[in-house]
Amino acid sequence: MLKIVADSKIPFLAGALEKFAEVEYISGSSFTPSKVKNADALIVRTRTKCNEDLLKGSSVKFIASATIGYDHIDTHYCKANGIEWTNAPGCNSGSVKQYVASALAQIISIKNCQFSHITLGVIGAGNVGSKVIALANHLGIKTLVSDPPRASIEVTEQFSSIEQILQDADVITTHVPLMYSGVNKTYHMVDDQFLRKMKSGAWIINTSRGEVIETDALIQALESQHLANAIIDVWENEPTINRHLLNLVHIGTPHIAGYSVNGKALGTAMSVRAISKFFNLGIDHWQPANLPSASPDKLHFECRNKSKEEIFTELCQFSYNILTDSNNLNRSPQSFEMFRENYPARFEPEHLKIVLSGKNTQTVGFITGLGFSM
Numbered sequence: 001m002l003k004i005v006a007d008s009k010i011p012f013l014a015g016a017l018e019k020f021a022e023v024e025y026i027s028g029s030s031f032t033p034s035k036v037k038n039a040d041a042l043i044v045r046t047r048t049k050c051n052e053d054l055l056k057g058s059s060v061k062f063i064a065s066a067t068i069g070y071d072h073i074d075t076h077y078c079k080a081n082g083i084e085w086t087n088a089p090g091c092n093s094g095s096v097k098q099y100v101a102s103a104l105a106q107i108i109s110i111k112n113c114q115f116s117h118i119t120l121g122v123i124g125a126g127n128v129g130s131k132v133i134a135l136a137n138h139l140g141i142k143t144l145v146s147d148p149p150r151a152s153i154e155v156t157e158q159f160s161s162i163e164q165i166l167q168d169a170d171v172i173t174t175h176v177p178l179m180y181s182g183v184n185k186t187y188h189m190v191d192d193q194f195l196r197k198m199k200s201g202a203w204i205i206n207t208s209r210g211e212v213i214e215t216d217a218l219i220q221a222l223e224s225q226h227l228a229n230a231i232i233d234v235w236e237n238e239p240t241i242n243r244h245l246l247n248l249v250h251i252g253t254p255h256i257a258g259y260s261v262n263g264k265a266l267g268t269a270m271s272v273r274a275i276s277k278f279f280n281l282g283i284d285h286w287q288p289a290n291l292p293s294a295s296p297d298k299l300h301f302e303c304r305n306k307s308k309e310e311i312f313t314e315l316c317q318f319s320y321n322i323l324t325d326s327n328n329l330n331r332s333p334q335s336f337e338m339f340r341e342n343y344p345a346r347f348e349p350e351h352l353k354i355v356l357s358g359k360n361t362q363t364v365g366f367i368t369g370l371g372f373s374m
Helices: 075-080 093-111 127-139 162-168 192-197 215-223 243-248 261-279 308-319 322-331 333-341 361-369
Strands: 002-007 021-026 041-044 062-065 084-086 119-123 142-146 171-174 203-206 229-232 299-302 354-357
Touching: 041 261, 062 261, 075 084, 084 261, 093 127, 093 171, 093 203, 093 229, 093 261, 093 308, 093 322, 119 127, 119 162, 127 142, 142 162, 162 192, 192 215, 215 229, 215 243, 243 322, 299 308, 308 361, 322 333, 354 361
Parallel strands: 002 021, 002 041, 041 062, 062 084, 119 142, 119 171, 171 203, 203 229, 299 354
Antiparallel strands: none
């Protein structure tokens, strides 16, 4: 019988594979060589480093990561040793878009400006970045996009240079994988030189990987007030994050941008399906059952005499109040991992119902374009 060792904090996984395998659930930090030695497959999150130290001498044939990223997997070692692996690209893209929307709502409220007065720089136009770009276009925000890997192979004028983004963007948001080397290296991509070139008074949002930003450089940029502020969900050295940086940023959250119920469920489903296909288990279309339901409460929303900016800000707060997560982390930064592992159910706009008063065709189109149902 197959043996699978799985991270106990992967949601909705329990019961999915027990019919086909002996499944042992352990914490992400408890994956050791002795624990995985006799396993055929692992199901992990980013906290488990799947490298030679863990895998050498084991019987592991397949690793499924229920996450969008895969920098915690030593892909070179796996390839050299016949270990297949998969991640869950795009699984939480809608959730991260929701987080960025709430972040933008905060910035627009603070700047007290119209959408048309903001230029957004998006670095990385993959699964997440593409959704953020679509959101900005719907809002009427001017958007500059940099994606060097795509720009090198696509004949299009949609991409801007990093230099143009640094010069013109009022807000920069990063959506790149963590790459430690190579022509498209992103490790410490946002360094002192990058930040110095940013437009004075600009904001930066990071939901990709903490190591994309050089912590000390960001601290200096904030302390010098060259940047207006920052909204940070991912940190170097998680979960032992830099407390000084946390105190400086406008919003700091515990790596939960992609933690909607919908995003977590899809990441789990993609992992189970990958395991099924690899081992021919016959559950290639598995879906998690018994998901929590969105609140039955509807938002009765009065939209008369409100600008699009006001409507957007209020709906973002209804959908996901980013300040709640930020306030929790500020009160107890040592609880970073606890907040992640016990994150409450958060639903994306598609699962939330809006009942409008004073509606017109234009307002309905604007709100449904944000993903809300009516």
